Amino acid sequence: MTVLEVVTGSAMETGSLGQRVGSLLGPGDFVALTGDLGTGKTEFAKGVAVGMGVDAAIPITSPTFTLLNIYQGRIPLYHFDLYRLAGEGDILELGFEEYFYGNGASLVEWAERLQGEMPGERLTITFSHGENGSRHLLFEPHGKRYEELMRELFPHNRKKCFDPLQDSC
Amino acid sequence: MLLLAIESSCDETAAAVVRDGRTVLSSVVASQIAVHAEYGGVVPEIASRRHLEAVVPVVEQALHQAGVWFSDLGGVAATQGPGLAGALLVGLSTAKALAFANRLPLVGINHIEGHLFASFLERPVEFPFLALVVSGGHSHLYRVDGFGRYRTLGQTIDDAAGEAFDKVAKLLGFSYPGGALIDRLAVDGDPAAVKFPRPLLHDGSCNFSFSGLKTAVLTHLQKFPLSGPDDPRLPDLCASFQAAVCDVLVAKTSAALMGSGCNRLVVAGGVACNSALRREMGCLADERGIELHIPTPALCADNAAMLAVPADYYLEHGMESGLGLDALAVWPLDSITAHLAAR
Numbered sequence: 448m449t450v451l452e453v454v455t456g457s458a459m460e461t462g463s464l465g466q467r468v469g470s471l472l473g474p475g476d477f478v479a480l481t482g483d484l485g486t487g488k489t490e491f492a493k494g495v496a497v498g499m500g501v502d503a504a505i506p507i508t509s510p511t512f513t514l515l516n517i518y519q520g521r522i523p524l525y526h527f528d529l530y531r532l533a534g535e536g537d538i539l540e541l542g543f544e545e546y547f548y549g550n551g552a553s554l555v556e557w558a559e560r561l562q563g564e565m566p567g568e569r570l571t572i573t574f575s576h577g578e579n580g581s582r583h584l585l586f587e588p589h590g591k592r593y594e595e596l597m598r599e600l601f602p603h604n605r606k607k608c609f610d611p612l613q614d615s616c
Numbered sequence: 617m618l619l620l621a622i623e624s625s626c627d628e629t630a631a632a633v634v635r636d637g638r639t640v641l642s643s644v645v646a647s648q649i650a651v652h653a654e655y656g657g658v659v660p661e662i663a664s665r666r667h668l669e670a671v672v673p674v675v676e677q678a679l680h681q682a683g684v685w686f687s688d689l690g691g692v693a694a695t696q697g698p699g700l701a702g703a704l705l706v707g708l709s710t711a712k713a714l715a716f717a718n719r720l721p722l723v724g725i726n727h728i729e730g731h732l733f734a735s736f737l738e739r740p741v742e743f744p745f746l747a748l749v750v751s752g753g754h755s756h757l758y759r760v761d762g763f764g765r766y767r768t769l770g771q772t773i774d775d776a777a778g779e780a781f782d783k784v785a786k787l788l789g790f791s792y793p794g795g796a797l798i799d800r801l802a803v804d805g806d807p808a809a810v811k812f813p814r815p816l817l818h819d820g821s822c823n824f825s826f827s828g829l830k831t832a833v834l835t836h837l838q839k840f841p842l843s844g845p846d847d848p849r850l851p852d853l854c855a856s857f858q859a860a861v862c863d864v865l866v867a868k869t870s871a872a873l874m875g876s877g878c879n880r881l882v883v884a885g886g887v888a889c890n891s892a893l894r895r896e897m898g899c900l901a902d903e904r905g906i907e908l909h910i911p912t913p914a915l916c917a918d919n920a921a922m923l924a925v926p927a928d929y930y931l932e933h934g935m936e937s938g939l940g941l942d943a944l945a946v947w948p949l950d951s952i953t954a955h956l957a958a959r
Binding site: 484485489490493506507508509511512513514515516517530531541542576580 | 626664698699700702751752753771772773774775776778779782783786787792823827830831834835838945946
């Protein structure tokens with residue numbers, strides 16, 4: 448498994464990286480976003496929506512309270528935020544698997560709450576704070592589909608360090 | 617008309633009996649009653665199954681408290697959206713079954729539409745009015761020209777105000793949701809102690825943004841970490857953060873009042889319980905010489921009684937939904953007019 452870390456210097460950079468991920472997502476894809484409050488997950492999600500062709504006039508707002516927001520792009524975008532959930536039991540009762548393996552792509556903030564219900568094949572992106580307001584995004588593909596997605600996402604990469612806007616350092 | 621209303625769009629399972637969309641005979645919210653004893657300590661919240669466990673006892677309790685039975689009712693209302701489909705279906709299916717079995721007309725109501733009219737249960741408001749709905753999931757400004765006639769003037773572009781309160785509370789070490797605790801601690805704090813940003817304050821729109829404010833609090837705490845749960849700076853931090861949120865909400869509401877020409881203002885939703893916001897909105901209303909309506913805290917939080925206000929109007933005007941209605945996970949208030957026409 449190729450693990451890659453990307454450092455973004457601004458919210459805009461985090462967003463454009465999200466946009467590139469969004470442009471590559473297809474039906475049934477699952478992207479897990481983990482990391483602390485304020486590390487840029489929602490900013491990234493806004494970019495993903497743009498990349499998936501969601502109407503730019505539609506605000507991509509936080510699904511923390513509603514748990515799930517659905518947007519129509521090229522394919523549906525299921526934007527989850529599981530922050531308020533206690534654990535696996537809640538997830539099963541909410542019937543979210545129908546979305547995870549459905550016609551759209553799932554982008555799941557606080558995906559670690561899924562525990563055993565986390566799809567085995569997925570792209571996990573872990574967000575953390577860096578120096579001077581930068582953000583570190585660790586990309587971990589699980590399964591062939593996501594290894595491939597990573598190669599499309601970072602075609603020129605040979606190192607573990609990126610300028611996300613130019614593909615390489 | 618005597619209505620039974622059922623709400624299950626998010627965390628609360630609630631039922632109410634209301635006469636003529638004005639007089640609340642009962643308003644029961646699941647977390648307030650002894651359902652947990654009956655069902656082994658479960659406090660009804662997010663999961664659909666918990667709504668399912670709570671809905672029948674809650675409806676029974678609402679009828680019992682109101683001293684009425686199904687045969688006394690003139691109609692049934694339920695939240696049709698927006699919300700989680702699974703949760704919505706519990707209230708909606710219960711309402712359908714009760715309407716069918718008792719041959720009562722049924723109407724599906726938009727949850728936010730309920731919040732807009734919660735204050736009517738205390739004092740009716742003349743149209744048109746401006747409404748600020750602030751809760752865990754919403755920060756929206758609407759112009760309301762009548763029942764079913766709504767226009768969005770502004771909304772959050774990221775986090776809702778209530779979410780900002782709860783997440784900042786978490787950063788301050790309070791357990792989630794801790795928004796109400798910020799309000800309590802802020803009483804003893806200096807709102808000018810820390811200069812937090814006022815996002816989008818001068819962008820000329822009626823939109824809100826609270827995500828950056830949350831990050832500003834985080835950055836501040838990274839620079840000046842708290843010593844623990846008794847850190848003496850907590851009241852100042854709470855007051856300063858709260859002041860930033862209130863300033864933005866008041867400024868945008870003021871701009872929307874100016875732009876819409878409305879001279880009546882309704883503030884609703886869970887965050888309308890916040891004492892600083894109530895106070896600041898009071899000052900705004902005094903300054904502008906407008907009429908202000910903020911419901912009592914019990915009617916600001918999610919409840920079923922508020923649904924009965926628009927429901928009574930729709931049913932009195934023959935606008936039933938019929939038994940075929942389905943839950944609408946996404947249902948912007950602006951689209952209600954078209955939705956009504958299709959009824």
